[in-house]
Amino acid sequence: MALLVQKFGGTSVGDPDRMRNVADYIARTVRRGNQVVIVISAMGKETDELLRLAREVSGTRPGREMDMLVTAGERKAMALLCMALADLGIEAESFTGSQAGFLTDTTHMDAKILDVRPDRIRASLDAGRVPVVGGAQGVSTAKDVTFLGRGGSDTTAVALAHALGADMCELYTDVSGVFTTDPRLVDNARKMEQISFDELLEMTANGCPKPAMRSVEYARNHGVDLHVRSAFTWEHGTLVTKEDPNMEQAIVSSVVSDTDEAKITIEGVADRPGIAAHLFRGLADAGANVDMIVQNTSLEGHTDISFTVPKADVPNVRVVCESLVEELGARGVHADTAVARVSVIGAGMKSHPGVAATVFETLADNDINIEMISTSAIRISCVVREPQTERAVQVLHAAFELDKGPKLVD
Amino acid sequence: MALLVQKFGGTSVGDPDRMRNVADYIARTVRRGNQVVIVISAMGKETDELLRLAREVSGTRPGREMDMLVTAGERKAMALLCMALADLGIEAESFTGSQAGFLTDTTHMDAKILDVRPDRIRASLDAGRVPVVGGAQGVSTAKDVTFLGRGGSDTTAVALAHALGADMCELYTDVSGVFTTDPRLVDNARKMEQISFDELLEMTANGCPKPAMRSVEYARNHGVDLHVRSAFTWEHGTLVTKEDPNMEQAIVSSVVSDTDEAKITIEGVADRPGIAAHLFRGLADAGANVDMIVQNTSLEGHTDISFTVPKADVPNVRVVCESLVEELGARGVHADTAVARVSVIGAGMKSHPGVAATVFETLADNDINIEMISTSAIRISCVVREPQTERAVQVLHAAFELDKGPKLVD
Numbered sequence: 138m139a140l141l142v143q144k145f146g147g148t149s150v151g152d153p154d155r156m157r158n159v160a161d162y163i164a165r166t167v168r169r170g171n172q173v174v175i176v177i178s179a180m181g182k183e184t185d186e187l188l189r190l191a192r193e194v195s196g197t198r199p200g201r202e203m204d205m206l207v208t209a210g211e212r213k214a215m216a217l218l219c220m221a222l223a224d225l226g227i228e229a230e231s232f233t234g235s236q237a238g239f240l241t242d243t244t245h246m247d248a249k250i251l252d253v254r255p256d257r258i259r260a261s262l263d264a265g266r267v268p269v270v271g272g273a274q275g276v277s278t279a280k281d282v283t284f285l286g287r288g289g290s291d292t293t294a295v296a297l298a299h300a301l302g303a304d305m306c307e308l309y310t311d312v313s314g315v316f317t318t319d320p321r322l323v324d325n326a327r328k329m330e331q332i333s334f335d336e337l338l339e340m341t342a343n344g345c346p347k348p349a350m351r352s353v354e355y356a357r358n359h360g361v362d363l364h365v366r367s368a369f370t371w372e373h374g375t376l377v378t379k380e381d382p383n384m385e386q387a388i389v390s391s392v393v394s395d396t397d398e399a400k401i402t403i404e405g406v407a408d409r410p411g412i413a414a415h416l417f418r419g420l421a422d423a424g425a426n427v428d429m430i431v432q433n434t435s436l437e438g439h440t441d442i443s444f445t446v447p448k449a450d451v452p453n454v455r456v457v458c459e460s461l462v463e464e465l466g467a468r469g470v471h472a473d474t475a476v477a478r479v480s481v482i483g484a485g486m487k488s489h490p491g492v493a494a495t496v497f498e499t500l501a502d503n504d505i506n507i508e509m510i511s512t513s514a515i516r517i518s519c520v521v522r523e524p525q526t527e528r529a530v531q532v533l534h535a536a537f538e539l540d541k542g543p544k545l546v547d
Numbered sequence: 548m549a550l551l552v553q554k555f556g557g558t559s560v561g562d563p564d565r566m567r568n569v570a571d572y573i574a575r576t577v578r579r580g581n582q583v584v585i586v587i588s589a590m591g592k593e594t595d596e597l598l599r600l601a602r603e604v605s606g607t608r609p610g611r612e613m614d615m616l617v618t619a620g621e622r623k624a625m626a627l628l629c630m631a632l633a634d635l636g637i638e639a640e641s642f643t644g645s646q647a648g649f650l651t652d653t654t655h656m657d658a659k660i661l662d663v664r665p666d667r668i669r670a671s672l673d674a675g676r677v678p679v680v681g682g683a684q685g686v687s688t689a690k691d692v693t694f695l696g697r698g699g700s701d702t703t704a705v706a707l708a709h710a711l712g713a714d715m716c717e718l719y720t721d722v723s724g725v726f727t728t729d730p731r732l733v734d735n736a737r738k739m740e741q742i743s744f745d746e747l748l749e750m751t752a753n754g755c756p757k758p759a760m761r762s763v764e765y766a767r768n769h770g771v772d773l774h775v776r777s778a779f780t781w782e783h784g785t786l787v788t789k790e791d792p793n794m795e796q797a798i799v800s801s802v803v804s805d806t807d808e809a810k811i812t813i814e815g816v817a818d819r820p821g822i823a824a825h826l827f828r829g830l831a832d833a834g835a836n837v838d839m840i841v842q843n844t845s846l847e848g849h850t851d852i853s854f855t856v857p858k859a860d861v862p863n864v865r866v867v868c869e870s871l872v873e874e875l876g877a878r879g880v881h882a883d884t885a886v887a888r889v890s891v892i893g894a895g896m897k898s899h900p901g902v903a904a905t906v907f908e909t910l911a912d913n914d915i916n917i918e919m920i921s922t923s924a925i926r927i928s929c930v931v932r933e934p935q936t937e938r939a940v941q942v943l944h945a946a947f948e949l950d951k952g953p954k955l956v957d
Binding site for chain 1: 563566567597600601603604605606607608609611612613615616618619620622623625626627629630631633634639640641643646667690692
């Protein structure tokens with residue numbers, strides 16, 4: 138008998154039929170002798186619809202009230218799932234984030250969990266019931282309803298699994314696991330059996346949409362094993378665990394791409410100490426989310442500084458940069474939105490210095506020009522022209538033979 | 548400066564435009580220097596839609612989960628109204644029933660208020676804000692979310708007005724007040740300036756749809772003055788207060804009708820002590836809501852017993868009665884759904900015994916046969932054939948000259 142936290146949401150509970158399918162699956166898990174705690178997010182596109190409604194009603198949308206509004210979505214979903222479970226003879230009880238013991242700070246729309254005190258969840262399990270918890274919800278230190286933000290239900294599931302000492306946190310989604318790359322881009326993308334927290338974090342930070350990055354960080358920091366799997370095919374998905382030094386380690390595990398960033402270049406910046414600090418402090422103060430930064434070698438006392446930001450931030454960033462052009466002694470600001478970032482990720486590359494060379498050679502052999510490079514211990518990212526994204530992913534996936542299963546470090 | 552509780556709901560907040568209209572009105576009330584507490588129920592037909600969704604998902608719908616589900620409706624409405632108020636520069640804060648201090652029993656879907664401890668509402672008012680409270684909600688002694696039932700938002704408003712010592716509880720609706728009769732039936736139906744709790748209670752119990760009866764009982768029992776008025780025309784509506792012995796008193800204030808009841812007749816019941824008790828105990832145990840009861844004079848040791856029940860209860864009631872026919876020594880059971888109840892109401896009739904005679908004469912003069920009669924101190928009800936309802940209301944409204952303003956008791 139295991140204690141499992143299972144998280145469902147979105148299209149997997151998008152209509153009454155899907156809701157009954159999920160209830161049926163949960164009932165089977167219970168009947169096999171497991172204790173199960175469910176975390177559920179809003180049905181289908183309901184959160185988007187609530188946000189649209191708010192925009193229609195008012196131009197002023199205080200965070201406290203937005204949180205009250207959007208948490209109505211999970212409330213509906215959790216009550217309906219309990220009814221569907223009752224129909225199958227499974228006693229279930231819904232709990233709001235507050236009832237489930239999620240204490241958060243007072244940052245509305247993006248609250249941080251301060252503590253999880255799942256007394257009522259434990260009592261519900263002890264009574265032989267299935268607790269169904271509304272995802273992404275909590276109660277603040279000011280006793281107000283809070284929302285953990287989009288994707289916050291994954292975090293709820295992980296935090297609850299940790300607080301309850303669950304054996305596994307299962308994140309059910311519309312994909313069947315974590316793939317070596319996006320199967321829409323590469324035909325023979327392979328579902329991974331297992332991946333480390335750090336690798337998955339690099340993937341989610343670099344273009345892999347699921348699960349939510351924050352939940353993976355929480356899982357890594359608290360050692361909560363994850364199982365990312367499908368609520369449609371129900372097949373075994375991908376286990377996410379901490380890196381085991383005794384475990385055989387894939388050199389490269391995946392290739393991801395991200396077309397959501399733009400490249401900003403400030404040309405001819407004076408090459409003086411403190412110039413970069415001044416620029417990036419200005420951008421940080423404006424709330425710009427700067428990612429890769431590259432500074433070219435100085436030529437005659439001037440240099441070009443390039444960095445990437447989310448495309449949505451470009452107008453804002455351009456204003457900040459243009460206001461600094463004179464102070465920086467720069468020639469001008471150039472924004473390029475036709476770029477993409479392609480990343481190769483693998484915990485094994487730490488001990489295999491040849492990986493970067495293979496990446497650069499492979500792209501060069503395919504006439505794909507690299508405009509920027511950044512690396513971490515387990516990732517190499519290259520900025521390329523956007524139309525070449527798909528090709529870059531395909532040739533890198535092939536170069537590391539990711540379709541054939543993990544190439545292990547000796 | 549007055550402290551007002553204003554209740555809105557349904558079509559009056561049915562879409563974003565209506566929501567902004569209501570916010571604008573509240574803002575004007577605040578800017579005139581009043582303190583205002585808002586109670587809001589779900590937007591438009593949302594509660595119906597949530598109930599439909601529950602039926603689609605499951606045949607088993609535990610009360611606890613139904614309450615969690617339907618309270619999502621008010622949650623949306625109250626958050627959106629706060630945003631619309633914020634847009635107008637009015638600081639507003641939404642509160643769930645639990646946050647507003649509504650402690651209830653554990654009867655899900657029809658919870659009773661045990662106590663109201665509006666500490667957070669007072670603090671919100673003291674801070675110069677407009678508290679917006681979700682209607683018909685509470686938290687049970689078992690710490691679960693409870694729903695006070697359909698129409699429960701009126702009760703929330705009245706209970707909150709009482710707990711806060713408000714100067715007035717304003718119930719905004721889609722009608723402009725309480726009328727001497729249904730304006731769809733009688734052209735010159737007149738909106739009443741004022742009416743007593745008892746009169747309004749008799750009206751709501753006998754076919755007048757608004758406000759919810761339970762809220763009027765609460766208001767009467769706790770002496771909370773009500774103002775029933777329109778959220779569309781915003782004109783002055785009808786005041787509902789306790790009967791003032793010094794106040795001039797209308798003899799008859801209104802005529803109402805109800806076509807929602809059926810007449811059940813049990814023929815040839817043995818005329819023995821305890822027979823009626825046996826019958827109505829059986830009906831009560833079956834949950835039938837028996838209203839008017841008439842027993843004819845005994846003829847040769849047998850009598851006919853007639854009573855009215857809601858039409859929806861007829862199949863159930865018929866089964867109970869037929870099972871008792873033998874025990875009762877009766878000849879048979881007859882159900883007649885083509886009936887209607889027409890009632891004349893007025894606090895002044897207590898001291899004017901001639902009212903009943905006028906009612907009977909008026910109906911007789913118009914060839915309307917009376918099948919059953921029941922009376923209270925301030926009401927005379929007659930069961931007539933359903934197709935004659937409209938005519939009966941018209942002639943009674945005319946006979947008491949209700950279009951001309953209250954005919955006062957000397």
